[in-house]
Amino acid sequence: MSxxxxxxxxxxxxxxxxxxxxxxxxFPGKVSTDDLIKELIAALQNGTRTFPDGQQVAPNLxxxxxxxxxxxxxxxxxxxxEELALNIRQAGKENYLTFLCPPVVRVSLDPEQIPxxxxxxxxxxMDELAETSDFIVGEVPTNPTASLNAFLIVxxxxxxxxxxxxxxxxxxxxxxxxxxxxxxxRVHAQLRIIKxxxxxxxxxxxxxxxxxxxxIQQCILxxxxxxxxxxxxxxxxxxxxxxxxxxxxxLS
Numbered sequence: 001m002s003x004x005x006x007x008x009x010x011x012x013x014x015x016x017x018x019x020x021x022x023x024x025x026x027f028p029g030k031v032s033t034d035d036l037i038k039e040l041i042a043a044l045q046n047g048t049r050t051f052p053d054g055q056q057v058a059p060n061l062x063x064x065x066x067x068x069x070x071x072x073x074x075x076x077x078x079x080x081x082e083e084l085a086l087n088i089r090q091a092g093k094e095n096y097l098t099f100l101c102p103p104v105v106r107v108s109l110d111p112e113q114i115p116x117x118x119x120x121x122x123x124x125x126m127d128e129l130a131e132t133s134d135f136i137v138g139e140v141p142t143n144p145t146a147s148l149n150a151f152l153i154v155x156x157x158x159x160x161x162x163x164x165x166x167x168x169x170x171x172x173x174x175x176x177x178x179x180x181x182x183x184x185x186r187v188h189a190q191l192r193i194i195k196x197x198x199x200x201x202x203x204x205x206x207x208x209x210x211x212x213x214x215x216i217q218q219c220i221l222x223x224x225x226x227x228x229x230x231x232x233x234x235x236x237x238x239x240x241x242x243x244x245x246x247x248x249x250x251l252s
Contacts, residue, residue, distance in 0.1 A: 035117075035118055036118060036120075039118055039119060039120040040062070040088070040120050040122075042120070043059065043062065043120040043121060043122035044058060044059060044088075044092075044122055046122070047059035047122040047123055047124060048097065049124065049222045055098055056096065056097050056098060057097075057098050057099075057100060057124060058092050058097040058098065058099055058124075059103075059122035059123050059124050059125075060099045060100055060101045060102065060103045060104065060124060060125055061103070061104050061106075061122065061123050061124070061125035062085070062088065062103065062104070062105045062106070062120055062121070062122050063105075063106055063107075063108050063120065063121045063122075064105065064106070064107050064108070064118060064119075064120055065108050065110050065113055065118070065119040065120070065121065066107060066108070066109060066110070066113055066117075066118055067109070067110065067111065067113040067114065067115040067116075067117070068109045068110075068111060069115050070113075070115055070116060070117075070118075071107050071109050072109065074107050075107035075109060081105045081106065081107070082105075084105045085102070085103040085104055085105040086103075088103045088105070089102055089103045100124060100125075100220065101125065104125075121214060123211070123214060123216060123219055124219065124220045124222075125218065125219060125220070148162065148193065148196070148198065148238060149238060149239040150162040150198055150236065150237065150238040150239075151236075151237050151238070152177070152227075152234045152235065152236060152237070153234065153235040153237060154177070154179065154232075154233075154234050155179075155232060155233060155234070156233065160177055162191065162198065164176065165192065165193045166190065166191070166192050166193075167190065167191040167192075168187060168189075168190050168203075169184075169188050169189045169190065169191070169229065170184055170185055170186050170187040170188040170189070170203075170205075171184050171185065171186050171188070172186040172187055175187065179229065179232055181230075181232050183207050183229070183230035183231050183232060184205075184207070184229050184230055184232055185203070185205040185206050185207065185230070187203050188202075188203060188205040188207075188209065188229050188230070189201060189202055189203055189205065189209045189227075189229060190203055191221075197220050197221070198220075198221045198236070198238075199218055199219065199220050199221065200216070200218065200219055200221055200227060201217070201218040202216060202217050202218065205229070205230065206230070207229065207230020207231065208230060209227065209228070209229055210227065210228040210229075211225055211226070211227055211228075212225055212226055213226075213228075221236045222236070223236065223237055223238045224236070224237070
């Protein structure tokens with residue numbers, strides 16, 4: 001059993017013990033504890049990334065997709081969501097998983113979800129470190145060359161070196177990376193270095209920004225991540241030699 005699988009097995013046991021009471025209060029008679037834990041573990045496993053130094057970075061943003069009839073009360077209950085997030089954080093730390101920011105649990109009501117069914121989407125988010133509202137689109141800081149040896153592979157053919165700290169992406173000609181495709185918005189997304197890592201932000205695009213098939217507003221990038229801008233694929237890459245020098249991040 002790999003180290004990560006062993007950690008997830010221990011984490012499942014810890015979550016089982018810690019959220020049984022929480023689950024009964026969150027979803028009285030509607031969603032079972034086993035379903036919630038199963039979905040949390042699957043989402044956490046799919047979202048956990050391994051740094052070159054072996055550090056296991058777990059998702060810190062958990063979105064519970066629920067039918068309105070099941071999730072409306074929960075969506076309005078901030079205290080219960082915070083309690084669930086606290087249990088995830090405690091269970092993760094006890095199993096030596098790192099969170100870049102304290103875990104947050106939120107609810108998304110989806111009429112297309114089956115009542116009494118829950119689906120959890122987890123991602124590594126940097127919400128507490130930066131807000132897209134702080135950005136001035138099109139204005140790039142004057143400092144800036146990046147030294148992270150990172151790059152994008154655009155549509156499988158073009159290699160675009162990430163040589164500056166802020167990169168705007170879109171159809172408009174004044175973007176740092178211009179993608180001449182009708183599916184892409186004029187100013188679609190932005191890459192920005194924060195705490196020594198590249199973060200991608202969606203800039204209210206029409207077609208959306210996706211990372212590894214999950215729609216995001218902002219997301220920390222890891223080597224090999226597949227970005228889709230309304231269907232146009234980009235692959236994020238970064239040389240491991242440089243990654244090995246990156247300072248450990250544990251903001252939990």
